[in-house]
Amino acid sequence: MNKHVGNSWEQRDMESVFHGFTDLETLNKNGPVVLTHGEGIHVFDVHGKSYMDANSGLWNNVAGFNHPGLIEAICEQARRFPGYHAFFGRVADTTVALSEKLVKLSPFERGKVYYTNSGSEANDTVVKMLWMLHRRNGQPQRRKIITRVNAYHGVTVATASMTGKAYNAEFGLPLPGFIHADCPHYWRFAKPGESELEFSQRLARNLEELIIKEGADTIAGMFCEPVQGAGGVIPPSEGYFQAIRPILRKYGIPLIADEVITGFGRTGEMWGSVKYDVQPDAIVASKCITAGYFPMGAVILGPDLCDALTRVSEEAEEFPHGFTAGGNPLGSAVALKALDILETEGLLENVRRVSPRFLAGLNSLAEHKYAGEARGVGLMGAVELVADKKTKAPLDGKLQVSERIANKALQKGLICRPLGQAIVLGPPFIITEAQIDEMFDILRETMAEVFADVGL
Structure with missing residues (x-):
């Protein structure tokens, strides 16, 4: 039913909001979903309809939508000191405390934290850090950035160029100098008969050939998501990071782990870097850092990178970069509480406890005639839809099957995400096994109906 009529919330949205990353045919046909509030893992629209959000908002509302501790942390900090910056050597006490906490939680023995408002800005910031570092070290030609095909690193001009x-x-885009490896x-990409380890070794050889072709002395750094999130939840092949890490070290290329999605428990470990032994030189974090209650990166x-960047910044008298709201005390207080909740209220433990049920449900979807692969780790997963299981041939894009599944699931009260020809799930960390069962029951029913509708 088309709800955007008269003076409804839906019509007001259509007349005033410009939506990004939204299928406009669906939007124009069905109208938007305008939400009023949330309870636990459910959100509610202006008509009072409830939806189970199987994507945690946008991967980030991991503690649910009305956690009293997070709400109180916002109110308490707002009453005490609601806003400030982190320029000119001035910073809020909560931001210092958060920095200490993040370094302690990180895989690093020591380090420092630089704040932004989003993951995009954080990745963009590291690019500038690397460019400044190499320029100050007498290697201004080292500006090329390596990422991977299907990577997602953000939407600024630089990070969109990094996004494959x-x-x-x-x-x-991409701008010149942004290179996409395998x-x-x-x-999807293994050769017939090739084992996962052989596949990883081949990709490592390809990476080294790429570095040599481009010129190792022209490359500023490589950015990797431990699990490619917006690429469709793609865990690395076995031995992948163990294969590429020595090559990057051989050529003196820093490795940056983009943990915007995988950081703070999504994979079942505090960091995806720990889960997959990435051994990065820096970590980019966002999303779960505040459980979605405040924008922060x-x-x-x-x-090593901290010491080098500190040295060149002292030479330049400053690191000439920053954001007005970076390190905001309100966001810092929320992040401190979110990290406390993660550790003390059993959220990380719950991810580990319910993950087997989640992955089993995901694998049950793979039994469908038109499901090619189910893949996932922790509480993130995807089912890839295909026209033929054996050949892995994709479905006709004109059928828009993943979009149809997401739309029909929405009608049934479930929010899931279509990504290409995959359906992606990343539920909140507080989800129960019963809710996981409900989620997959709806998806199985939805898939059956959609494939019947398109005549397959």
Whole structure:
């Protein structure tokens, strides 16, 4: 039913809001969903309809939508000191406390934290850090950034160039100097008869050839998500990071772990870098850092990169970069509480406890005739839809099957995300096994109906 009529909330949205990353055909046909509040893992629209949010908002509302401790942390900090910056050597006490906490939680023995408002800005910031570092070290030609096909690192001009998705061609991106290496998706890109370890070794050889071709002395750094999130939840192939890490060290190329999605428990470990033994030089964090209650991004610098960047910044008298709201005391207080909740209220433990049920449900979807692969780790997963299981041939894009599944699931009160020809799930860390069962029951029913509707 088209709800955007008269003076409804839906019509007011259509007349005043410009939506990003939204299928406009669906929006124009069905109208938007305008939400009023949330309870636990459910959100409610202006008509009182409840939806189980199986994507935690946008991966980030991991403690649910009305956690009293987080709400009180916001109110208490707002009453005491609601806003400030982190420029000119001035900073809020809560921001110092959060920095200490993040370094302690990180895989690094020591380090420092730089704050932004989002993961995009954090990745963008590291690019500038690397460019400044190499320029000050007498290597101004070291500006090229390596990422991977299907990577997602953000939406600024630099991070959109790093993002290996075709839609950025709409903006004339990537900019020169942003290079995309192989995607470590074994199911999709392995050669016949090739084992996962052999696949990882081949990708490592390809990476070294790419570095040599481009010139190692022109490369500023490589950015990797431990699990490619917006690429469709793609865990690395076995041995992937163990294969590429020595090559990057051989050529003196810093490795930056983009943990915007995988940081703070999504994989079942505090960091995806720990889960997959990434051994990064810096970590980029966002999303779960505040459990979605405040916009925040952070760059956690490991000791070597921290020391080097501090030295060149002292030479330049400053690091000439920053954001007005970076390190905001309100956000810092919320982040401190969110991290406390993660550790003391059993959220990380619950991810580990319910993950087997989640992955079993995901694998049950793979039994569908048109499901090619189910993949996931912790509480993040995807089912890839195909026209033929054996050949892995994709479905006709005109059918818009993943979009249809997401739309029909929405009608049934479940929010899931279509990504290409995959359906992606990343539920809140507080989800129960019963709710996981309900989620997959709805999805199985929805998939059956959609494939019947399109005549498959």
